[in-house]
Amino acid sequence: MWTLVCGVIAIIAAALTALAVFGGQTLPERTGPPVEQLAVERAVLSQGVIEVVVRNTGPDPVQVAQVFVNDAYVDFTGPAEPIGRLASRTLALDYPWITGQPYTVSMLTSTGLVIEHVIPAAVATPVPQPGFFGLMALLGTYVGVIPVLLGMLVLPVLRRTGSGVVRVLLAVTVGLLAFLAVDALLEGLDLAALSGGAFGGPALVLLGAALAFLALTAIDRAGASRVRRETGTRSGMRLALMIAVGIGLHNLGEGLAIGSAYAVGELALGTSLVVGFAAHNTTEGLAIVAPLTDRRPSLAALAGLGVVAGAPAIIGAVIGASVNNAALTAVLLGVGVGAIVQVVVQIAPGLRSRTTGSLLDPAVIGGLGAGVLVMYLTGLLVAA
Incomplete structure (x- = not known):
């Protein structure tokens, strides 16, 4: 088998080399003017x-x-x-x-x-210095880590609810994540258009999404030695971790956008920005703890989930402020989209009713709509 594979590859390589060397000589020269972009x-x-x-x-x-x-x-x-x-x-x-x-x-x-x-308006570009990167790290903490940890404080309240309420909360989580995915997709496509299409334009976003989806799916399959929806702390923590990873990759792209906007003078730092992003991202903490309502993870485990979800905003803000590359930001936003879609695929079976077996009943539909609406309304508070 290996001999056959190597032989086929050698034939293809030889044919392509011959085509590159001799094929161009058989074609006429271009008569039009150079294409300059x-x-x-x-x-x-x-x-x-x-x-x-x-x-x-x-x-x-x-x-x-x-x-x-x-x-x-x-x-x-x-x-x-x-x-x-x-x-x-x-x-x-x-x-x-x-x-x-x-x-x-x-x-x-x-x-x-x-x-x-x-x-549009000339303004001096900030010079990256240690204090500048410290400011970006502080901004990433304000809009990423702190809001997610605040949202996770609702876990004690969720533990006192019934299984029906938990199912609705999972539907709300799916709505939240779906809104984040669509928002990141639209923003990534806009940034990809600004890159001039040198590396594929909008295809960059789709490439990042596909790679992230496949990579996280492979990781999840490798780590799930039993049935994925089995009951147990490990299952609930695994799902919460995957949600945190998906949100973290989204926050990485969000941090990149914040850092890039600040680097070119298009971002006004102030209370409205911090409060707006904090209110918007606090709901992400709810999405992380929703699968943990019947478990009692340690405070260290909860803090770790919050850091996984929020800390990438710090990394993104620092990279965005120093690199400011539209193509890179588009790819990473696509990575966030793919990660969130993979998490939604994992959560979806948990929305099915244990009594009727239905997936989309009025309660779940209402939860989905509520999640989308909450993210939309809190997004209006972001004055960036």
Whole structure:
């Protein structure tokens, strides 16, 4: 078998090599003009300088010949050689910009193509320093760890409810997670569009979601030596852990978005931001403890679940503030979507009624709607 597989691979490799070497010589040269595409990934503003990070998203090399800011020619330093496909370069524009003013950066290529980028309101880009990363870590704690831990405080109240109420709470959890998945998907698609499509555009979000779903499914299958829905502390804790992991991956993407927005001056830090995110993410703690209503896990275990779900917001904020890459953020948001979908698949069998066997009865439908509505209403409080 292995000999046959190696032989097939060798034949395919030889055929592709021959096609690459000799195939192009049999085709005519392209008669049209070069296809030039540049995507602006980031604009960094410092005193008297505008740095524009561009990436070639087209098939042909691009040479930037001149740069204009608001129709005025400016001196710039950049690559002497043409920018190759998928390569990224930085253009430093010598321009005395004014805070709060809008600017249009126009890049003229060697073939006469004009590529524009609009800066709606100029503001100095924060310089990453130890204090800056500390601020991002503090912000991630405020919007991630603390709200999740606060939401988990409802566990003693949930223990005093009946099995019917627990089933409705699981439906609420599914509604919460479904809203998070859709919200992250839409945000990821928007960010993927900003990346210029160099690495696949919207496909990045779907790729991240598929990989996360498959990876978490494999982990769950490997760790479940018995029937997954068996009764027992291990089963309840495993489901709670998977929910925490799914929410944590979502909060990682959320932290990336927060850090990226702050790095380019599009995020206003203040009480409204902290309170809004705290109210929005507190409901995530409810989703984590819902499978634990008939168990008594230790405080250390509960704290660990809260850290798993909330701490990724800290990591995301630090990475987003320092890297600020739309394609990376889109992939990680997709990872959060895939993780949440995998968790919903795990929770869904628990919604089935033990008496009637129905999955979607009025109680479950009401719980699903309540979860979606709660996330929507608390999301309105986020003034970012």
